[in-house]
Each structure stands twice: as structure tokens, then as C-alpha cells.
Amino acid sequence: MNGIRTDELDRPGDMASSTGTHAMVVFGTGVDCYLSNLPMFAPPHDFQVVLSVELDRRGRRALGADRRHGFGGVHTFDAEPFQIAELDPGRPNSRTTLRGRLFRGHVGRGGVPIAKDIVVTVRSVVYYAKLDPSVDRELLTHLCFGRPGQLYLAHRIARRPSFDQIVAVRLIPGTVTDMLGSPLPDDAHQLGFEQAQPIILGQREFFGQRLRTGEIAVAAFRATASVGGTHGFLAELAVERQIHLEVADLA
Structure with a gap:
């Protein structure tokens, strides 16, 4: 598919x-x-x-x-x-x-x-x-896609009210670990996704749903294999710029 x-x-x-x-x-x-x-x-x-x-x-x-x-x-x-x-x-x-x-x-x-x-x-x-606002999809908060060296995040739209946001992000070298936090070989410059990967964003300098330029968030790629083949991994993503944000149309 x-x-x-x-x-x-x-x-x-x-x-x-x-x-x-x-x-x-x-x-x-x-x-x-x-x-x-x-x-x-x-x-x-x-x-x-x-x-x-x-x-x-x-x-x-x-x-x-x-x-x-x-x-x-x-x-x-x-x-x-x-x-x-x-x-x-x-x-x-x-x-x-x-x-x-x-x-x-x-x-x-x-x-x-x-x-x-x-x-x-x-x-x-x-x-x-x-879109089906009756279905609870809040656990998987964002979608990550793009080629190595140029990744994007899109907010995954679920329950109403919501918002539509797209940002350009950079995967920070040296931050790739397995789901338990053990370091993996640094494959930050090799990661790219032709199809969107559902992720969960956690805190580092990320304190809300909307992403802002300069923020750094820990992304849990729970269903994605790393370049080295590890199923599921964590990585830190830095927000480089906002491309699009819409709130009113999804209120």
C-alpha cells in the first residue's frame, strides 16, 4: 500500500x-x-x-x-x-x-x-x-516525513477542536536511542520517511501542543525501525521553522 x-x-x-x-x-x-x-x-x-x-x-x-x-x-x-x-x-x-x-x-x-x-x-x-472527531486518536500526536536532512512534522488532526500545523525539523545528532534510552549508532543524517510515521512528542523544551521555532522535543517513533534495524526508537527533534498553522477552520 x-x-x-x-x-x-x-x-x-x-x-x-x-x-x-x-x-x-x-x-x-x-x-x-x-x-x-x-x-x-x-x-x-x-x-x-x-x-x-x-x-x-x-x-x-x-x-x-x-x-x-x-x-x-x-x-x-x-x-x-x-x-x-x-x-x-x-x-x-x-x-x-x-x-x-x-x-x-x-x-x-x-x-x-x-x-x-x-x-x-x-x-x-x-x-x-x-477525519472522524468521534474517534480518540490523541495518543499519536504528530506525523514525521521527509528525506534525510530535511524532515517535516504535521500535527495529526483528531478530536474537535484541533489545529493544522506543519513545521520543518532537524533530527539532533547523538540523540537516537532505543525505547529504553540506550544509545543507538548515530544515524540522524540517514533517517528519512517516504510515508508519514506516527510519533508521540514528549518534553525537553516542548510544553504544549503547538510547536514553535527553536523548540526541541523528544519524539517516540514507536512503530518505526531505525537505520540499524531496531524496532522503535527515540530521537530529539529541533523545530527550525513554521510552514503553516491554521486554527479557526478546525475549531
Whole structure:
């Protein structure tokens, strides 16, 4: 299966109820670019989805030019209407392309289009889940994904109210241990995850749910093997910058 999903099979109404225009945060680089759906608890937007993608040439040029000219804010992609449930990696012939517009800023809050009619190719589904606020998923608090040397954390959205947050993080060398705290060979620069790994964040300098630049948290990768093959490990993650935070839409 390509990607992580937290349900077994979508309910029969998921396909029809997921049709709409879906806006997504754009982050990463041309080498590893990602889209993250902007979720709400109401249909058709009640999905948390993270995709590894490739923008077409016009999209890459527009995004690159905007960043070179100093724009440091968020970019969003406004997809033409489609059924977001088609991205479910458990479905035969799941959707592999999206078409839409690229915006400087938030598409629903004064964003400015910088490229129209661009095509996005879905390389892999990093995470896919239909939101169900009646299910208690608070134990697994975050999702970790990315390539070695450039990791990201996304808050795992569960009970209402919640929030949507994406941050860039750095795994601190020398902090990888087994679940009992015994040091493991330092594989910090080798750790990367094509599919999102569910983790639990604990304290070091982390004192709340929302992550802030400069914070350091202890991450428990309970279901993930280290590079050396140890099943489950601990590591310290430093938050380098916030990419996206949304609270109001998930209140």
C-alpha cells in the first residue's frame, strides 16, 4: 500500500461527499515538493492528506521565482473540483494528477494567483485519513516525513477542536536511542520517511501542543525501525521553522 491510512475502508458515501474544490499548502523544494490538504471537519474537506508531488515546468518556475524574489510566506494550490477520496492509496487506480492554480498566500484569504492551469503529478501519498472527531486518536500526536536532512512534522488532526500545523525539523545528532534510552549508532543524517510515521512528542523544551521555532522535543517513533534495524526508537527533534498553522477552520 502506498501511504498511511487510519481506517480500513472508506464508508460508501465518502466518494460523493468528497467532491469539491480542495485547497492545499505547498511546501518543500523542487526535489521534494509536498501538498497538504487544508482540512475542515465538514464535508467535502474532512480529510487530512499529505502528498509528495512534482509540479509541472510552469508551476516550478513560478514557485521558484517567487521564492527567489524574497517571498517567505505560504503558497497554496487551488485544485479544480475533484473527489479527494480518489487519492486514497488503498483504492485501485487512485488519482495520480491534479490540475489547478498556484497562489502566493492563502487562496481563501487574499492570495494572488501566480500560475494557472498547472498540472501536479502525485508521486506518493504520504498520509491519508478521513477525519472522524468521534474517534480518540490523541495518543499519536504528530506525523514525521521527509528525506534525510530535511524532515517535516504535521500535527495529526483528531478530536474537535484541533489545529493544522506543519513545521520543518532537524533530527539532533547523538540523540537516537532505543525505547529504553540506550544509545543507538548515530544515524540522524540517514533517517528519512517516504510515508508519514506516527510519533508521540514528549518534553525537553516542548510544553504544549503547538510547536514553535527553536523548540526541541523528544519524539517516540514507536512503530518505526531505525537505520540499524531496531524496532522503535527515540530521537530529539529541533523545530527550525513554521510552514503553516491554521486554527479557526478546525475549531
